[in-house]
Amino acid sequence: MTFHHRHLCLLTTLFTVGCFLIVTADAGYCGLQDNYYQTSCPSAEAVINAVAVANFTSDAFALRFASGLLRMSFHDCHVDGCDASVLLDGPGSEKTAEINHFLTGYEIIDKAKEELEAICPGVVSCADIIAYAARDAIVALNGTRFEVQGGRKDGRVSIASRAESQLPNGDMGVDELTANFALKGLSRDQMVVLSGAHTSAAGHCPGLVKRLYDFRGTGQTDPSMPQAFADQLKFQCPKATFNESVFITMDTFTPFFDTGYYRSLQNHEGVFTSDQSLYDDERTQPLVNTLTDNNLFQAKFGEAMRAMGSIGVNLDGEIRKDCRKVNTVPY
Numbered sequence: 001m002t003f004h005h006r007h008l009c010l011l012t013t014l015f016t017v018g019c020f021l022i023v024t025a026d027a028g029y030c031g032l033q034d035n036y037y038q039t040s041c042p043s044a045e046a047v048i049n050a051v052a053v054a055n056f057t058s059d060a061f062a063l064r065f066a067s068g069l070l071r072m073s074f075h076d077c078h079v080d081g082c083d084a085s086v087l088l089d090g091p092g093s094e095k096t097a098e099i100n101h102f103l104t105g106y107e108i109i110d111k112a113k114e115e116l117e118a119i120c121p122g123v124v125s126c127a128d129i130i131a132y133a134a135r136d137a138i139v140a141l142n143g144t145r146f147e148v149q150g151g152r153k154d155g156r157v158s159i160a161s162r163a164e165s166q167l168p169n170g171d172m173g174v175d176e177l178t179a180n181f182a183l184k185g186l187s188r189d190q191m192v193v194l195s196g197a198h199t200s201a202a203g204h205c206p207g208l209v210k211r212l213y214d215f216r217g218t219g220q221t222d223p224s225m226p227q228a229f230a231d232q233l234k235f236q237c238p239k240a241t242f243n244e245s246v247f248i249t250m251d252t253f254t255p256f257f258d259t260g261y262y263r264s265l266q267n268h269e270g271v272f273t274s275d276q277s278l279y280d281d282e283r284t285q286p287l288v289n290t291l292t293d294n295n296l297f298q299a300k301f302g303e304a305m306r307a308m309g310s311i312g313v314n315l316d317g318e319i320r321k322d323c324r325k326v327n328t329v330p331y
């Protein structure tokens with residue numbers, strides 16, 4: 001990182017918690033680096049990859065864990081920065097928030113941490129484990145590999161209400177989504193690109209209640225939904241008897257990490273309002289159309305993940321010994 005970049009980081013730190021988003025083509029974001037553990041724990045990325053892949057491939061259903069880890073990286077970074085606050089146990093911590101109800105993959109992070117502590121104790125942060133595992137998840141789902149920077153430290157604070165207030169929800173339109181991402185230093189285009197994570201995603205019925213049965217307080221279904229698509233979602237999510245184990249695939253083409261999500265939006269088959277609005281809004285529709293080119297999507301997604309992975313990075317925190325608890329003694 002050049003002096004100029006470091007200076008910008010420090011300046012921004014005065015206004016935000018930790019190190020905010022500074023985009024540089026040649027250097028890391030705010031002290032983060034590629035191959036960060038190459039001397040301190042050379043097998044770190046390989047160990048995380050092996051643990052993640054073992055979990056993803058145990059059966060076809062286990063690929064859902066891959067998608068879960070990708071979402072976890074977003075829910076970590078978007079709430080007070082990428083500091084593994086989402087992993088902390090305890091009353092009122094982020095993982096108890098309603099918006100994190102369906103988050104999965106905690107055990108995979110625990111397992112990777114356990115293996116890393118056995119070979120390089122106190123070296124690899126939980127926040128970095130999430131970031132590497134999310135990348136490995138994308139690759140497991142047929143996405144293109146990208147370099148992930150390391151160097152994040154783990155935070156000591158995790159508050160459920162902060163997850164509820166900082167994360168976007170599925171009922172938002174482009175204005176709200178753009179404003180939400182701007183607060184994290186991410187552009188509208190990056191928001192559209194990162195939403196492509198929904199190409200291998202599944203939603204659940206509770207998040208669809210309003211759109212299917214009481215759109216904007218009308219007591220009706222969102223009128224912009226094609227009838228057959230609305231009928232199919234209502235069949236999966238009958239009003240009276242929501243089943244939490246029902247998965248609603250957010251890409252109607254394939255379960256893989258590809259352009260199917262954007263093609264679903266072009267077919268007006270975006271599951272949540274936040275998805276469909278990206279195509280329905282004339283400001284974001286051109287980019288949705290462009291992202292149906294798979295090579296472009298994969299390249300843009302990797303770049304955007306690197307940007308997301310640098311939100312509010314804390315270089316002064318700790319390396320947790322157990323990802324679910326803050327350290328009781330300095331480590």
Ligand code: HEM
Nearest residue numbers: 067068071074102168169170194197201202203204207274
């Ligand atoms: C643009 C704003 C976003 C909104 C409003 C949003 C909203 C949602 C909603 C409502 C769900 C379904 C939750 C459920 O019912 O279980 C979901 C799932 C998911 N989201 Fe997002 N999301 C956004 C951005 C992102 C980003 C940036 C990523 C990652 C880079 C991401 C990754 C995922 C994944 C992978 C799932 C599926 C998780 C699974 O299958 O277990 N989302 N999102």
